[in-house]
Amino acid sequence: MRARFLSTLLGLTLTGLLGRPVQAQQSAAVPVTDAVPRPCGTDQAMREALGAGYESWWQNYRAQLQQISARRLPPGSPPVGPRLIVPVVVHIIHTNGSDNIGDDQVYDAIRILNEVFNETDPDTAQVIPYFKPRIGNTNIEFRMARLDPNGNCTTGITRHFSNLTNSAGENVKNLPDARWVPQRYMNIWVVENIASGAAGYSYLPCGVGPNMEGIVILNDYFGSIGRAPNSQYNRKSFPHEVGHYLGLPHTWGRTNTPGTAANCQDDDGISDTPNTVGYSFNCDLNAPSCPGDPDPLSNVQNIMDYAGCPAMFTQGQAAVMNGGIVSAFACRTSLGLQQNLTLAGVADGQNVGPCAPIAFLTAVGGSSGETVQRLCAGDSARFRAEAYNVIPGSPVQFRWRFPGGVPATSTLQEPTVTYPTPGLYNVVLYASNTIGTDSVVQTGYVKVQNTAAGLTTPIVETFDDPTFPLNASDPLKNWEVTRPSGNTTWEYTNVAAAQGTGSVRLRLRNTAADTDYDLISPNIVITNTLQRPYLYFKRAYSQRTTTNADRLTISYSLNCGVTWITRGASSIRSAAQLSTANPSGSVYVPTPAQWRQDSIILSTGIVPAGTHVMVRFRMSSDLGNVIYLDDIRIGSRITGLGDDALVQASALTIYPNPSDGEALVRLSTGRVAGTATVRIYDAAGRLLGQPWRVSGTPTDGGHEVSLRAVAGRTLAAGVYVVELTTADGARQTQRALVY
Numbered sequence: 001m002r003a004r005f006l007s008t009l010l011g012l013t014l015t016g017l018l019g020r021p022v023q024a025q026q027s028a029a030v031p032v033t034d035a036v037p038r039p040c041g042t043d044q045a046m047r048e049a050l051g052a053g054y055e056s057w058w059q060n061y062r063a064q065l066q067q068i069s070a071r072r073l074p075p076g077s078p079p080v081g082p083r084l085i086v087p088v089v090v091h092i093i094h095t096n097g098s099d100n101i102g103d104d105q106v107y108d109a110i111r112i113l114n115e116v117f118n119e120t121d122p123d124t125a126q127v128i129p130y131f132k133p134r135i136g137n138t139n140i141e142f143r144m145a146r147l148d149p150n151g152n153c154t155t156g157i158t159r160h161f162s163n164l165t166n167s168a169g170e171n172v173k174n175l176p177d178a179r180w181v182p183q184r185y186m187n188i189w190v191v192e193n194i195a196s197g198a199a200g201y202s203y204l205p206c207g208v209g210p211n212m213e214g215i216v217i218l219n220d221y222f223g224s225i226g227r228a229p230n231s232q233y234n235r236k237s238f239p240h241e242v243g244h245y246l247g248l249p250h251t252w253g254r255t256n257t258p259g260t261a262a263n264c265q266d267d268d269g270i271s272d273t274p275n276t277v278g279y280s281f282n283c284d285l286n287a288p289s290c291p292g293d294p295d296p297l298s299n300v301q302n303i304m305d306y307a308g309c310p311a312m313f314t315q316g317q318a319a320v321m322n323g324g325i326v327s328a329f330a331c332r333t334s335l336g337l338q339q340n341l342t343l344a345g346v347a348d349g350q351n352v353g354p355c356a357p358i359a360f361l362t363a364v365g366g367s368s369g370e371t372v373q374r375l376c377a378g379d380s381a382r383f384r385a386e387a388y389n390v391i392p393g394s395p396v397q398f399r400w401r402f403p404g405g406v407p408a409t410s411t412l413q414e415p416t417v418t419y420p421t422p423g424l425y426n427v428v429l430y431a432s433n434t435i436g437t438d439s440v441v442q443t444g445y446v447k448v449q450n451t452a453a454g455l456t457t458p459i460v461e462t463f464d465d466p467t468f469p470l471n472a473s474d475p476l477k478n479w480e481v482t483r484p485s486g487n488t489t490w491e492y493t494n495v496a497a498a499q500g501t502g503s504v505r506l507r508l509r510n511t512a513a514d515t516d517y518d519l520i521s522p523n524i525v526i527t528n529t530l531q532r533p534y535l536y537f538k539r540a541y542s543q544r545t546t547t548n549a550d551r552l553t554i555s556y557s558l559n560c561g562v563t564w565i566t567r568g569a570s571s572i573r574s575a576a577q578l579s580t581a582n583p584s585g586s587v588y589v590p591t592p593a594q595w596r597q598d599s600i601i602l603s604t605g606i607v608p609a610g611t612h613v614m615v616r617f618r619m620s621s622d623l624g625n626v627i628y629l630d631d632i633r634i635g636s637r638i639t640g641l642g643d644d645a646l647v648q649a650s651a652l653t654i655y656p657n658p659s660d661g662e663a664l665v666r667l668s669t670g671r672v673a674g675t676a677t678v679r680i681y682d683a684a685g686r687l688l689g690q691p692w693r694v695s696g697t698p699t700d701g702g703h704e705v706s707l708r709a710v711a712g713r714t715l716a717a718g719v720y721v722v723e724l725t726t727a728d729g730a731r732q733t734q735r736a737l738v739y
Helices: 002-013 042-070 103-117 122-126 163-167 170-174 232-245 261-265 315-328 338-344 707-711
Strands: 084-094 140-144 157-161 186-191 200-202 215-218 358-363 373-376 380-388 397-401 416-418 423-432 437-449 491-493 503-507 516-520 534-541 551-557 572-574 596-601 612-620 626-635 652-655 664-668 676-681 687-694 702-706 718-725 731-738
Touching: 042 200, 042 315, 084 103, 084 163, 084 315, 084 338, 103 140, 103 232, 122 232, 140 315, 163 170, 170 186, 200 232, 215 232, 358 423, 373 380, 380 397, 380 423, 503 516, 534 551, 612 626, 652 718, 652 731, 664 676, 664 707, 676 707, 687 707, 702 707, 707 718
Parallel strands: 084 140, 084 157, 084 186, 186 215, 358 437, 373 437
Antiparallel strands: 200 215, 358 380, 380 416, 397 423, 423 437, 491 503, 503 626, 516 612, 534 596, 534 626, 551 572, 551 612, 652 664, 664 702, 676 687, 676 718, 718 731
């Protein structure tokens, strides 16, 4: 009850390819009006991998496609021979949040894939009459692997915790155990974001080395349930990438730019796909083919196009994919061999049986994606047990141990546990079935905070203790740092300090790109009632290059870190806003003059004594230079510790000063009678914006407005003059520094 009350009180005061699809209509163009979607990244990946040799490779490859597709016999039938089977392994790269998609979404994606490749997909009913006779059946079946490369039982789904899911590409293929033998399995990596901006990509057969083979795809373009919307376009995004993996280019040829006239000078090398410029966003079923092609229409419903109504492969495309596995593509032929199918556990009649479970636990809600669960003493957390590597419907039993928790044990899948005493606690989960038992121990997973102890205002932290992030004298004052990759994270240093003898720094050039590094305070107890409290800190930072896009986000928590509040754009600092020195390729060490004080407002009202708050500094890395932080404090707008602009007893006050342009101009009512006018001038004496005029007595004892509001624009870095003129003609000026 206490946590809920404080949260309420302080909440008032501490305030894939190309577009979502449209259903194909057998008439004119159907516009797509949803947000701009992501492209396929196959062409870009091939060009980057092959470099200057790409054009020569493409000409040879297209000639090979022409030979394969011309051999299809008889027309209108599936490729001859027994059904080909392809073993599949799906590697889910996640950070314990919703990106850790369920097994059901994986099975759904494979179901759709098999329907598309075997002409049982319901969307083929929408194919216009002109192209219905060309719908291709590949005679290929995709089966989830049942034996891993070491012969162990598997469901063909692996899970890997890694922040690389947020900037995926070739990097995820090198995670431990996340790439199975490429000659035996079709590897699929399901991720949250691809660094190139693509929805998915694969390499065309045999153009790159075996360790690069496979498909990388976003989790919301994979299947039709869970994270993926049930739309025709999303359903076909994964089959599109598998088409590339098995040999198909885009229908217009070797580029990623559909709709350009130059595409008519190229084609995909497949005999029964009309030469086309390619289409995206719209689904114009009357779209013409390129001049000179014997077909009058483009096959816009082709899965290898970008139009919004994908529904079919052609028979020529089916022949290429089937023939590539049979004999044409040397790097694919081992997939369908009987010996390989047996090693992967997917051969016809092979019975692998159920597998022992793999136990997995996480917290539910709050900071469930974090490696540490933070609570206030006396509060509760809800946990969830999962058992991976089991066939759907297979019964699993769970057993929990919660040292320090109430209850201390449970057999529920989602138990709720209360922690009455501050401390750091482990959580243990056992998952069992008739085959075996697996256990997982999360060491120090639950951090229970003492709300009445920790750092206290007015002075919070000057980072003079070399044992950082630990506190040598009081563990309740320990800071927390995250290590999302490698050993680089926030660290103590004595090479530079704004206050005292030390500071903390993050050497961004040694971090992983597109990865967040957190610096989290212990509870900070506000000892005196504060009006309009601010968080103050000093920083020094240098970009490595002018294009570095490092970003600092400041958040605070009112419930011991269960949830975090970020006060909009004013709590986010770009690399340019953070910079206190010129970009440098050498390791940055600031001079005393290069430290800047920064601040964000935590409340527009009054915060009572005894309130506790935690602060999180999250640095998102773009491999810049080094950032330093020091002298972190919380103070009132009037008694703002060390901020001279806040303690001036004058009619005109600017705070904080210096600022990023969001500083407030305050007129104290007791010193301003009648009407007053405020103007802002730049360094050249030019008036900015419109004068701000106030009169009367405000309810809170003063009038306030932001510098930006008076100037009527976002202020560039520089010096500005703020002028106050009172009703009796008296004038007062102050300088405002914007960094």
